[in-house]
Amino acid sequence: QVQLVESGGGLVQAGGSLRLSCAASGSTFSIEFMGWYRQAPGKQRELVAGITSGAATTYADSAKGRFTISRDNVKNMLYLQMNSLKPEDTAVYYCKAERPLDPIAYWGQGTQVTVSS
Numbered sequence: 001q002v003q004l005v006e007s008g009g010g011l012v013q014a015g016g017s018l019r020l021s022c023a024a025s026g027s028t029f030s031i032e033f034m035g036w037y038r039q040a041p042g043k044q045r046e047l048v049a050g051i052t053s054g055a056a057t058t059y060a061d062s063a064k065g066r067f068t069i070s071r072d073n074v075k076n077m078l079y080l081q082m083n084s085l086k087p088e089d090t091a092v093y094y095c096k097a098e099r100p101l102d103p104i105a106y107w108g109q110g111t112q113v114t115v116s117s
Helices: none
Strands: 002-007 010-013 018-026 033-039 046-052 057-059 067-072 077-082 091-098 111-116
Touching: 002 091, 018 033, 018 091, 018 111, 033 067, 033 077, 046 067, 046 077, 057 067, 077 091
Parallel strands: 010 111
Antiparallel strands: 002 018, 018 077, 033 046, 033 091, 046 057, 067 077, 091 111
């Protein structure tokens, strides 16, 4: 089992920055993939950025050039640096972890990000 706890969300003006953090605990030694997802009201949850244990990254087109995902495998932390925020980035942001032998993924409870225009 893996437990994930996000933090760092809040209210920011357009053009501002936020840094989200996700603390992983439990059986973290075999986590392969970690990612940030977001869900806006009335919309499906979508991938924002992901990173493997080998530090390979992937980004949604909307995040490229503005967001940076990073991972500290020693501290079991996942981060998302978000710059040049836009109102359309407003959503609940979730941390996700995957282990190769588990049939399900693990999710945090989410952290609200609100960008005002």
